[in-house]
Amino acid sequence: MTSSADLAHRLGIPSGPLFFPVTPYGPDGSVDLGVYRAHVRQGVDAGAAAVFACCGTGEFHALTPEEFQDCVRAAVAETAGRVPVVAGAGYGTALAVRYARLAAAAGADGLLALPPYLVVAGQEGLLRHYREVAAATPLPVIVYQRDNAVFTPETVVELARTEGIIGLKDGLGDLDLMQRTVSAVRTEVPGDFLYFNGLPTAEQTQLAYRAIGVPLYSSAVFCFAPEVALAFHRALVEGDRATADRLLDGFYRPFVELRARGRGYAVSLVKAGVRLRGLAVGEVRPPLHEPDEDHVKQLAEIIERGHALLEEAQ
Numbered sequence: 001m002t003s004s005a006d007l008a009h010r011l012g013i014p015s016g017p018l019f020f021p022v023t024p025y026g027p028d029g030s031v032d033l034g035v036y037r038a039h040v041r042q043g044v045d046a047g048a049a050a051v052f053a054c055c056g057t058g059e060f061h062a063l064t065p066e067e068f069q070d071c072v073r074a075a076v077a078e079t080a081g082r083v084p085v086v087a088g089a090g091y092g093t094a095l096a097v098r099y100a101r102l103a104a105a106a107g108a109d110g111l112l113a114l115p116p117y118l119v120v121a122g123q124e125g126l127l128r129h130y131r132e133v134a135a136a137t138p139l140p141v142i143v144y145q146r147d148n149a150v151f152t153p154e155t156v157v158e159l160a161r162t163e164g165i166i167g168l169k170d171g172l173g174d175l176d177l178m179q180r181t182v183s184a185v186r187t188e189v190p191g192d193f194l195y196f197n198g199l200p201t202a203e204q205t206q207l208a209y210r211a212i213g214v215p216l217y218s219s220a221v222f223c224f225a226p227e228v229a230l231a232f233h234r235a236l237v238e239g240d241r242a243t244a245d246r247l248l249d250g251f252y253r254p255f256v257e258l259r260a261r262g263r264g265y266a267v268s269l270v271k272a273g274v275r276l277r278g279l280a281v282g283e284v285r286p287p288l289h290e291p292d293e294d295h296v297k298q299l300a301e302i303i304e305r306g307h308a309l310l311e312e313a314q
Contacts, residue, residue, distance in 0.1 A: 015237065016049030017219040017229045018196070020057035022271045023071060025282035031067045032282065033074050039223075039279055040078040046226040048083060051075050055088040055112050057220055057267055062285035069102040076107035086142065090114030093129050097136040104137040111141045112169065115149035123155045134164035144198060146171030153177070153184035160189040167194030169218070175208060182213045200266040201256050203232050207244065210236065220266065221255070224273030228306040231313075243313060251306035258298055264288040265295075272296050276303065 021043060024035035040051055053075040054060050054068050063071070072087045079085055087103035089096045089111045100111050113133050121129070126149060134141045141164050145151055150172055151159070159165045170178055178195075185193050197209040197217035206217050222229040228251055235243035259265045268284045269291050275281055276299065283290050291299070 015215065015233075016047060017222040017226070017233050018050050018052060018216065019043040019048035019222050020052045020055050020218055020220060021075070022223060022267075022274055022281050023054065023058045023063065023067075024280070025285065027282075029282075029285075031063070031071065032280075033070060035279060035281060036071055037074050037078045039274070039281065040075050042279075043222065043226065044079055044082055046222075047230050048222060048226075050084045050086060051079055052086045052112055052218065053088070053108070055086075055114070057223065057270055058088070059267060059285060059288070060088040060090060060114060062288075065098065065102055068099060069106050072103050072106035072108050084109040086110040086112050088112050088114050089133060091117045093132050096129070096133045100133055100136045100139065100141075104139050108139060110166075111137070111139050113141050113143050115144060115147050118148075120148045123152055126151065127155055127158055130159060130165065131162050134162055138164075140164060140166040142167040142169050142194065142196065144169045144171060146198065150177075151181070153181040156181045157184050157188045160185045160191075160193045166192075167196060169196035169198035170209075170214070171198040171200075173199050173205065175212060178209070178214065179212045186213075201252060201259060203229070204248065204252050204256050206236060220270045221252075221273075223270050224277050225251075225303050225306055227310060228303075231310055246309055246313070247306070250309050251302060254302050254305070255299075258295060258302065261295060262289075262291055265291060269295070269299060273299055273303065276300050 021039050024032040026032040053072050054063060075085045085108050087108040089099040089103060103111060113130055116129050130143050143159055143165060145168055156168055182195060195214040197206055197214050199205055201220060202217035219229045232244060232247045259269050268288050271281055271284055272291050
């Protein structure tokens with residue numbers, strides 16, 4: 001039996017911004033693998049600690065199984081072993097297992113298990129679901145807590161005891177619950193269980209998450225402003241509160257406030273940011289919609305302000 005600690009070590013996610021690439025679509029609406037490869041390559045070259053392919057920002061919900069596997073395979077090829085590739089897996093248990101196996105066949109290093117489709121299940125059912133996903137492949141699994149998949153600390157203890165499950169990504173934002181969860185797992189299952197801040201624009205809350213023992217976080221901003229994302233991460237690691245606060249006040253807070261002005265902007269506004277950077281990633285697929293033109297202009301101004309803040313600090 002392979003322990004969770006062994007699998008966490010094998011996945012080997014280092015400290016640094018976790019990159020969730022968008023999925024590009026061409027003029028005919030099909031996945032553009034050439035642009036996707038360029039997007040992944042640019043992110044890894046810029047300093048991503050890991051690539052999370054076909055997850056929330058990558059529009060997992062909008063991809064066919066064939067498109068999903070093609071994208072994961074492309075991400076694996078472009079990273080060439082430099083950083084881990086973690087692929088999404090979701091929907092009901094049977095489909096989540098299928099996506100997990102497609103990801104394994106494509107060469108992924110791990111899985112991000114997204115919430116099950118539609119139903120609001122009890123703790124016993126959720127535990128059974130994620131155990132079946134974990135048993136489907138040898139890949140280490142990170143469970144994503146959000147929406148209809150919210151766990152008690154006791155359930156997370158059982159997840160941590162499950163072979164193949166190595167971590168929890170939190171997209172709920174209940175710090176009291178997370179503190180109790182970290183404490184329970186630390187007490188009942190000592191080891192290297194991983195925790196991730198998975199809130200949209202996680203930098204906005206990472207000072208608080210880091211304080212309760214959640215050092216890793218996803219960075220949607222890294223997709224379109226990697227210099228800002230890296231500077232913020234460096235400030236966190238070095239304890240440079242002045243730089244962190246300057247970026248939070250001048251860049252991240254305005255971005256979060258803009259993101260809150262449209263449903264689905266956690267994905268579509270990020271994709272607009274990638275286009276502003278010059279990469280032709282296309283629009284989002286329905287049911288998501290494109291940001292208002294004025295909001296895209298505001299995004300461009302926020303990005304410009306973020307780069308100006310970096311220059312002021314030099």
